[in-house]
Amino acid sequence: MSKQDGSNRLVSGPEVDDTTASILHVDLDAFFASASLLARPDLAGKPVVIGHDSSRSVVTAATYEARKYGVHSAMPMARAMRLCPNAIILDPDFPLYSRLSKQVMGLLDDTSPDVERLGIDEAFVGIAGLRRLAGGANRIGPELRARITAETGLVASIGAASTKYVAKLASSRAKPDGLLVVPDDQVIPFLHPQPVSALWGVGPAQQERLARYGLHTIGDVANTAPDRLRSWFGDATGRHLADLSWGRDPRAVEEREHEKSFGHNHTFFRDVTDPVEQQGEILRLATGVGRRLRDAGVQARTVTITVRFHDFRTITRSRTLPEATDVTRVIVETAWALLEQLGQLPPVRLLGVRASSVQGAADHGLLWDDTATWGSAERAMDAVHDRFGAATVVPASMLRRERKREDTGPSGGD
Incomplete structure (x- = not known):
């Protein structure tokens, strides 16, 4: 689950050029929490935390109302309750989550033959071959989001771009309940102001290392010589950081048949x-x-x-x-x-x-x-x-x- 709380939400309108946006990243908003609320509509709009009501438990998920207090997944429940004392705790219902996920993935399969599942609540959808019959991201994205809500009651945010990395980052910025299309000529203006934590694979430890070299935004990384990045972080990581900072990501959408465990x-x-x-x-x-x-x-x-x-x-x-x-x-x-x-x-x-x-x-x-x-x-x-x-x-x-x-x-x- 993302720590995104919707405070920096960014969406695009139908006038945005979608001709280069060949990949969608579909991400169900606060999935576990939203799914649990389907059985408890009276709790909609309230700070709800999914997990067991125990100081030794951890947070499985949280609604956006709870996230605004700083609550996020994998956080100790005791800390979550200190941050948000009025939170309502609901036990997780994994059979329900599995059933709803299967239903949503079926809708994605109906949309495109190219679907790469990333987990229970997100997937890449290749739409390059659909433009003639179904239109581009500006048409497919809203129709898919509307169908997910109509058939499951869940809400999805979608990012669209020519690369998987930018599409995934766009969906996180579109949350909650949004669509963000990033044309190729807008990739650099979109990427460079973002914090280095938005680079795929950069966690807290790597973020601290980047900060020690004065690299706080993706633009800072992009404007650092690639050989210097390789000397600081090693060949593979240096190349990875340089490529992502300029929006380079050659990976195609590849179908994954099932989870590994x-x-x-x-x-x-x-x-x-x-x-x-x-x-x-x-x-x-x-x-x-x-x-x-x-x-x-x-x-x-x-x-x-x-x-x-x-x-x-x-x-x-x-x-x-x-x-x-x-x-x-x-x-x-x-x-x-x-x-x-x-x-x-x-x-x-x-x-x-x-x-x-x-x-x-x-x-x-x-x-x-x-x-x-x-x-x-x-x-x-x-x-x-x-x-x-x-x-x-x-x-x-x-x-x-x-x-x-x-x-x-x-x-x-x-």
């Missing part, structure tokens, strides 16, 4: 020593992973658990299956076995389950004789959840865990 973590409200409670949390996390695999139409061969102890020491354990799977029961049993192999554990602060070595879905083999039956049953449960809500049908052991949660208080964040 699917996982969830959970930080407990209090350190947990009870093996039954640890198994219950593994069940909950693995259920979410299985659902995301099925929604994406993929299967995974490797299951990994993450265990973080009270002293923040963290270990991982993995197992590669003979055959790929998207069946929750298989993922749960594998994760349970990995946890059991660790033996008696010190107090546990965090548990995580991840499925990786992802491939396209295929017919189930004979790894578990009843795998196909369980897979069919789980897909039936998915359909019930989509129609009536995630809490309608759940495993009995998970229901017991949710009741226990009500007795012990809130939990930490995914």
